[in-house]
Amino acid sequence: MRKGTKTAALVLAMSMAVSMLTACGSGADNAAETVGTETVDTDATDAGAASGAVVTKTEGVLTFGTNAEFPPFEFIASSGVIDQYDGIDIAIAKQIAEENGMKAAIENMEFDSLLIALENGQIDAAIAGMTVTEKRKESADFSIPYYTATQVMIVKEDSDIAAAADMADRKICVVQGYTGEICVQDLGYPYEAFKKGTEAIMELVNGKCDVVVIDSATAQKYVNDNEGLKIVEDASAFESEEYAIAVKKGNTELLDMLNKVIEAKLADGTISELGAQYTEAVTAE
Numbered sequence: 001m002r003k004g005t006k007t008a009a010l011v012l013a014m015s016m017a018v019s020m021l022t023a024c025g026s027g028a029d030n031a032a033e034t035v036g037t038e039t040v041d042t043d044a045t046d047a048g049a050a051s052g053a054v055v056t057k058t059e060g061v062l063t064f065g066t067n068a069e070f071p072p073f074e075f076i077a078s079s080g081v082i083d084q085y086d087g088i089d090i091a092i093a094k095q096i097a098e099e100n101g102m103k104a105a106i107e108n109m110e111f112d113s114l115l116i117a118l119e120n121g122q123i124d125a126a127i128a129g130m131t132v133t134e135k136r137k138e139s140a141d142f143s144i145p146y147y148t149a150t151q152v153m154i155v156k157e158d159s160d161i162a163a164a165a166d167m168a169d170r171k172i173c174v175v176q177g178y179t180g181e182i183c184v185q186d187l188g189y190p191y192e193a194f195k196k197g198t199e200a201i202m203e204l205v206n207g208k209c210d211v212v213v214i215d216s217a218t219a220q221k222y223v224n225d226n227e228g229l230k231i232v233e234d235a236s237a238f239e240s241e242e243y244a245i246a247v248k249k250g251n252t253e254l255l256d257m258l259n260k261v262i263e264a265k266l267a268d269g270t271i272s273e274l275g276a277q278y279t280e281a282v283t284a285e
């Protein structure tokens with residue numbers, strides 16, 4: 001495998017950068033059903049100490065919803081940061097809970113279910129490499145952003161696709177509900193949507209599709225893990241996107257709590273270190 005060779009190309013621009021909202025980020029489709037389980041982080045500190053006015057689903061526990069199909073931000077590992085869940089977002093979630101004297105719990109579900117789960121009170125916050133979009137802002141409030149990404153195209157190494165416009169007459173694969181799907185819709189091209197990034201990648205690897213449009217850091221992970229693929233960027237077609245944590249609309253107490261920790265972790269370099277650490281972890285042999 002060509003591990004690490006493209007690591008330099010991975011843009012780990014840890015937020016506070018451009019606050020430009022993507023033109024193709026017009027919103028998520030909250031349709032799918034919730035799947036998955038809840039787990040509670042057992043080695044967190046005692047609950048409740050500094051949670052202040054924040055009211056959570058379970059007292060002393062901060063329940064984060066995620067979709068653990070999005071490495072390096074969230075994925076399932078044999079031994080994760082919170083039970084089997086690992087990744088940049090999971091580490092951030094754990095730190096936010098612990099710094100507020102709470103335990104962190106993860107509920108793993110489909111990406112499209114996260115904002116519904118927030119509205120229903122099934123989870124306190126959604127941390128899922130979730131891009132802030134105008135559409136999503138209609139149904140949730142977002143923390144300050146903690147990561148800047150962009151959509152990219154993954155193609156076979158010998159592909160002649162060099163720009164987004166080259167996708168016009170090709171078979172395009174995306175993941176359902178991701179901003180990549182919205183971008184391709186905005187470009188006006190037909191596409192096929194899969195439930196998981198790995199499924200879209202398998203289509204590409206097996207020659208059943210020509211290009212997968214997905215977030216940059218996750219694309220890098222797939223390219224590292226699968227022989228014969230490369231990333232093609234097109235900054236004129238795909239603007240930068242910002243990841244933030246979502247809370248139920250109006251939950252300003254929780255939002256303030258999240259923002260304080262994110263602000264501190266951006267300022268002291270913790271989030272950028274996590275980015276480097278998990279990027280290395282996914283690119284190392």
Ligand code: GLN
Pocket residue numbers: 067070111128129130131132177178179180215
């Ligand atoms: N950033 C993309 C989005 O918000 C993908 C997120 C994810 O799959 N976890 O749609």
